[in-house]
Amino acid sequence: MADTQILPPTEDGIARAAELLRSGALVAFPTETVYGLGADASDDRAVAGIFAAKDRPQFNPLIVHVASLAQARRYAVFDDTAERLADAFWPGALTLVLPLRADAGIASLATAGQPNIALRMPDHPLAEALLTATDRPVAAPSANPSGRISPTTAHHVLSGLNSKIAAVLDGGPCPVGLESTIVGTTPHPTLLRPGGLPEEAIAACLGAPLARRRTGEITAPGQLASHYAPRGTLRLDADTPEPGEAYLGFGPGDATLNLSASGDLTEAAANLFHNLHQLDASGATRIAVAKIPDHGLGRAINDRLRRAAAPRP
Numbered sequence: 292m293a294d295t296q297i298l299p300p301t302e303d304g305i306a307r308a309a310e311l312l313r314s315g316a317l318v319a320f321p322t323e324t325v326y327g328l329g330a331d332a333s334d335d336r337a338v339a340g341i342f343a344a345k346d347r348p349q350f351n352p353l354i355v356h357v358a359s360l361a362q363a364r365r366y367a368v369f370d371d372t373a374e375r376l377a378d379a380f381w382p383g384a385l386t387l388v389l390p391l392r393a394d395a396g397i398a399s400l401a402t403a404g405q406p407n408i409a410l411r412m413p414d415h416p417l418a419e420a421l422l423t424a425t426d427r428p429v430a431a432p433s434a435n436p437s438g439r440i441s442p443t444t445a446h447h448v449l450s451g452l453n454s455k456i457a458a459v460l461d462g463g464p465c466p467v468g469l470e471s472t473i474v475g476t477t478p479h480p481t482l483l484r485p486g487g488l489p490e491e492a493i494a495a496c497l498g499a500p501l502a503r504r505r506t507g508e509i510t511a512p513g514q515l516a517s518h519y520a521p522r523g524t525l526r527l528d529a530d531t532p533e534p535g536e537a538y539l540g541f542g543p544g545d546a547t548l549n550l551s552a553s554g555d556l557t558e559a560a561a562n563l564f565h566n567l568h569q570l571d572a573s574g575a576t577r578i579a580v581a582k583i584p585d586h587g588l589g590r591a592i593n594d595r596l597r598r599a600a601a602p603r604p
């Protein structure tokens with residue numbers, strides 16, 4: 292890919308960044324916490340591009356950024372706690388994990404196929420202008436290669452992702468410099484990740500301390516029990532299906548469903564959760580899955596497939 296464009300924090304720069312996002316391209320943008328690597332969260336293929344650019348070995352769910360509370364309500368169900376927290380701290384460094392609406396139209400890759408969604412309204416004039424101009428939900432993890440430090444300047448973004456993303460909107464340094472605090476509300480308010488908004492402020496707003504994830508419970512969302520797995524059993528690295536098996540293919544050849552007939556890993560990532568859901572809905576009890584090359588996005592696909600294939604409690 293060509294060098295990443297640096298867009299100025301002007302009306303034209305914002306308009307160009309919005310146009311790129313709406314066309315499915317990746318654009319890094321400033322928020323008050325850190326620079327986010329944005330993609331249209333309603334476009335599975337665009338979201339798959341985030342994992343490819345970051346070289347992320349796992350499909351963790353991503354935070355979906357919105358311009359307003361009204362927009363957020365289209366994607367998630369807000370209970371009283373969520374309403375109260377959004378009212379107190381949005382826009383700001385608080386991410387809420389809430390039940391996903393069935394008709395949200397959010398790419399399943401953005402929620403890692405889970406029935407909930409992480410939502411945030413950033414408190415940054417450029418982020419707000421960009422989200423408003425884009426008029427789409429925008430999935431955005433921190434704009435750094437996997438395993439590297441979160442970027443707080445456009446220069447940091449370029450040093451990690453130059454030529455891997457279409458553009459970066461340059462808004463200077465991020466004031467908070469630390470990722471958002473993540474809170475889940477179901478079944479009770481729980482701190483999922485400490486961050487830029489102090490826990491005490493949240494507890495004071497709710498009038499009660501936040502619950503913690505119990506120890507021994509998952510830290511990485513990829514290990515969440517609620518993480519999507521089909522009801523049927525999965526057999527991986529299968530060259531051909533056995534009698535009675537549905538076949539999830541990759542590359543040319545006959546298959547019940549094909550992740551990517553042309554063997555394209557980005558397309559395969561975009562189709563992964565949909566295809567697993569489709570096979571589930573078809574009632575398949577045994578699913579054979581073609582071998583997926585273990586490089587680039589293939590590593591994240593294989594990680595997800597191995598989890599789905601693992602014995603369940």
Ligand code: TXA
Pocket residue numbers: 322324325326327328351352353354386388402405407408409411413431432433434469470471472473483511512
């Ligand atoms: O400050 C921030 O939050 C930055 C800026 C760009 O907004 N974004 C950010 O995103 O830190 P990311 O993708 O690096 O962190 C997302 C975290 C993940 O660790 C994931 O565990 C959690 O949010 N997360 C996302 N969706 C979730 C969900 N549905 N359930 C539980 N955790 C979720």
Ligand code: MG
Pocket residue numbers: 432433441
């Ligand atoms: Mg990060």
